[in-house]
Amino acid sequence: MRLLCLDIPQPGASREKLQPYLLEGVRHGWQLYKSGMVRDIYFRQDRPGVAIIAESDSVDSARQALAEFPLAKVGLIGWEIIPLGPFVGWQPARILRCFPTKLANTRYLPVREPGRSGGGSLRKMTTQS
Numbered sequence: 001m002r003l004l005c006l007d008i009p010q011p012g013a014s015r016e017k018l019q020p021y022l023l024e025g026v027r028h029g030w031q032l033y034k035s036g037m038v039r040d041i042y043f044r045q046d047r048p049g050v051a052i053i054a055e056s057d058s059v060d061s062a063r064q065a066l067a068e069f070p071l072a073k074v075g076l077i078g079w080e081i082i083p084l085g086p087f088v089g090w091q092p093a094r095i096l097r098c099f100p101t102k103l104a105n106t107r108y109l110p111v112r113e114p115g116r117s118g119g120g121s122l123r124k125m126t127t128q129s
Helices: 015-035 059-066 092-098
Strands: 002-009 038-043 050-055 077-084 107-111 121-125
Touching: 002 059, 015 038, 050 059, 059 077
Parallel strands: none
Antiparallel strands: 002 050, 002 077, 038 050, 107 121
16 A cells, blocks of 8 residues: 655654654664665655655554654654555546546546657546537
8 A cells, every 4th residue: 555644743843852863763764665665755845844655554554653753752743644546547537437526527638748759638628518
């Protein structure tokens, strides 16, 4: 199961309180990366923190592993864990099955972008009713 894991600073967390735990947090993250649980890790651009793409058997098992980060152990961060699934809306018929109420009366046409080979995009078709 693929997961998006976002750290959540807890009330009272400050740079000064986080600093003593950062090196050990990096070590724990490296162990999770070597084990295959952490697939990608990114610094957030909207605020200090990380976004982790993880692979785990369940949300609960990921939650347990993330709870072992030193910052989580001392209550300075929590985690929002979002299960992800494959995007299946590459074809208009699949889009309608995924979002029937929003798109039932909208038609989309495949559009090739000039100068690009391969895939394309979908453009909303305007029709007179």
